[in-house]
Amino acid sequence: MIKPVAIFGIDATVQNQVGSEAYGLYFSLLNFTFLFNILLDLGINNFTTKNVAQYPGLMTKYMGRIAGLRLVLFVLYAVFTLILASVLGYPPEVYPVLSILITQQFLIAMIAYFRSYLSGMLLFRLDALLSVLDRFLLILLCGAVFFFTLPGNAFKLEYFIWIQFISYILSFLVGLMLVVRHIGTSKIRFHRPISFLIIRQSIPYALLIVLMMLYTRVDSVMLERMLDDGAVQSGIYAQGFRLIDAFFMFAMLFSNLLLPIFSRMIGLKENVKELFSLSSKLLIWGSIALASFCFWNAHEVLDLIYTNDIEKSVPPFQLLMLTFVAMCIILIFGTYLTALGEMKTLNTIAFIGLIVNVGVNLYLIPRWGVWGAAVSTLMAQSVVAVSQLYIVAKRLKLNWQFADAGVFMLFVAVCFSIGWLGILYNIHILLQMGALIACLLLFKVINIRLFSSILFASKK
Incomplete structure (x- = not known):
């Protein structure tokens, strides 16, 4: 129910406000960051959901190691995406927005990672809450900006980009707190055997x-x-x-x-x-x-x-x-x-x-x-x-x-x-x-x- 409201109530309104050209460039950049965002996951979420349910104690121990793998994958994804953008000839002025969208993809992947732990522990209400929290915050924050924007002051695409980014950051922090509360903390480090096991199974x-x-x-x-x-x-x-x-x-x-x-x-x-x-x-x-x-x-x-x-x-x-x-x-x-x-x-x-x-x-x-x-x-x-x-x-x-x-x-x-x-x-x-x-x-x-x-x- 929440996601369609965000799509039609917020995204569509933003495009109506800023016009097809400005939104079209943003839409192209957004889809560009989607093309290879699998590099941020490589099957980690499926691996986590399955194994948390079967081996909760073991997966608590591995949480920091899997988080370390995610950080390595984020660096690889960011470098690959920026190099590809340069090869395709994107102008320098789009790189600030592109960098935000790349980081946003990492936040989305991490939120999905937190959800895989919650669903693996059968905490489905918390999983459902986290699945729509970013869209709910977007509706609230962007709706407030729409409401309080004075007549004659045009809504800018930059407002939407930053509000969306803030919504993902807040959702990431909530997801982190929920997982830490139910599992505890774990030292983040890259563990080669676990990383290769996940990647080999998920290719x-x-x-x-x-x-x-x-x-x-x-x-x-x-x-x-x-x-x-x-x-x-x-x-x-x-x-x-x-x-x-x-x-x-x-x-x-x-x-x-x-x-x-x-x-x-x-x-x-x-x-x-x-x-x-x-x-x-x-x-x-x-x-x-x-x-x-x-x-x-x-x-x-x-x-x-x-x-x-x-x-x-x-x-x-x-x-x-x-x-x-x-x-x-x-x-x-x-x-x-x-x-x-x-x-x-x-x-x-x-x-x-x-x-x-x-x-x-x-x-x-x-x-x-x-x-x-x-x-x-x-x-x-x-x-x-x-x-x-x-x-x-x-x-x-x-x-x-x-x-x-x-x-x-x-x-x-x-x-x-x-x-x-x-x-x-x-x-x-x-x-x-x-x-x-x-x-x-x-x-x-x-x-x-x-x-x-x-x-x-x-x-x-």
């Missing part, structure tokens, strides 16, 4: 995260670097991407629940086909209904949130909404492949997706700008989605019948017809939403049986 997962981050986040960086008005184009792209990011956040909650259930059922050699089919239908068919609504009502949706460059944002946003369907396919099918331990397969597919994304971006961005970046994203995500779908269908031996395909195509046609007729006859968007919900119920996409299946599986 396949780290590589997958890097590849996925690259083909998901590289578009805005390439836009800003390749075009003369790249900052403006990146800002326009950010308006649509922010909505996709928010929608994807809720889809991620679904996959996070399914991953341990799939893993346990596979370990017990239970049949996961029924649960997989039910969950994939809810997530994928639901994403189609949402995508159709936003595709046909893109202007109205964007107009509810933004004040700048709405007309220019509509075409890329429409393509990004179609991309959202592919992203949901990747989420559910990739979750199953992860539970199977098919890391080589996932990394190969992700690498292909990266090649497609970068290659198409290099060709289309100079010709079509932000629309070209959206086309590239749609193509890359679709290639990954179709590849994973084909492999999972073979693994699970999913024999889709002609009738099943016919029902699916009918559902897609009905969803997109609702939006098309809504535009054609000027039907209110609330009536369109009602019709789509009725469609989801009619085709039994919203299925009580699914939720009972997940609850039953989680209690075994």
Whole structure:
């Protein structure tokens, strides 16, 4: 609940206040620091969560050693990112902001590290509190600045950057105090055997995260670097991407629940086909209904949130909404492949997706700008989605019948017809939403049986 408020109430308002060009440069730099932030983790959080639960005394002893590894990784990440920024030709004036964002990524990684200890000790309330504390502080502090800014005094992007940085620092300090309170203190030092053990076990997962981050986040960086008005184009792209990011956040909650259930059922050699089919239908068919609504009502949706460059944002946003369907396919099918331990397969597919994304971006961005970046994203995500779908269908031996395909195509046609007729006859968007919900119920996409299946599986 808190994170969407921060996305739409704060981030979107900041972009409305400072304009697409200023925010676009910031958005490009932010995504640039995301590209290789896996260097700050390399699987440490997964290692910690698992082993704290199993060996609490041992992990208390290792806390300082793992913190020492994190400091070494931060230095490597910071040096690598700054060198890469220089190679890509970022001007000197952006380096102060870039340095803040690099340090901010370290704070985010450390907060996640503290959360891994709390969740490993089954302190889920504290873990939940820490997970949203930075966004909550951002809402309070930035909201106060919005409220007390005098008319005629423009809100500056620098205010937002510093407020966000302060929010992460305060969250870091709270996380540190919570962990020290429940575990105690430990001397920070670099321990080579523990460090190599974690890295060796986590390389396949780290590589997958890097590849996925690259083909998901590289578009805005390439836009800003390749075009003369790249900052403006990146800002326009950010308006649509922010909505996709928010929608994807809720889809991620679904996959996070399914991953341990799939893993346990596979370990017990239970049949996961029924649960997989039910969950994939809810997530994928639901994403189609949402995508159709936003595709046909893109202007109205964007107009509810933004004040700048709405007309220019509509075409890329429409393509990004179609991309959202592919992203949901990747989420559910990739979750199953992860539970199977098919890391080589996932990394190969992700690498292909990266090649497609970068290659198409290099060709289309100079010709079509932000629309070209959206086309590239749609193509890359679709290639990954179709590849994973084909492999999972073979693994699970999913024999889709002609009738099943016919029902699916009918559902897609009905969803997109609702939006098309809504535009054609000027039907209110609330009536369109009602019709789509009725469609989801009619085709039994919203299925009580699914939720009972997940609850039953989680209690075994």
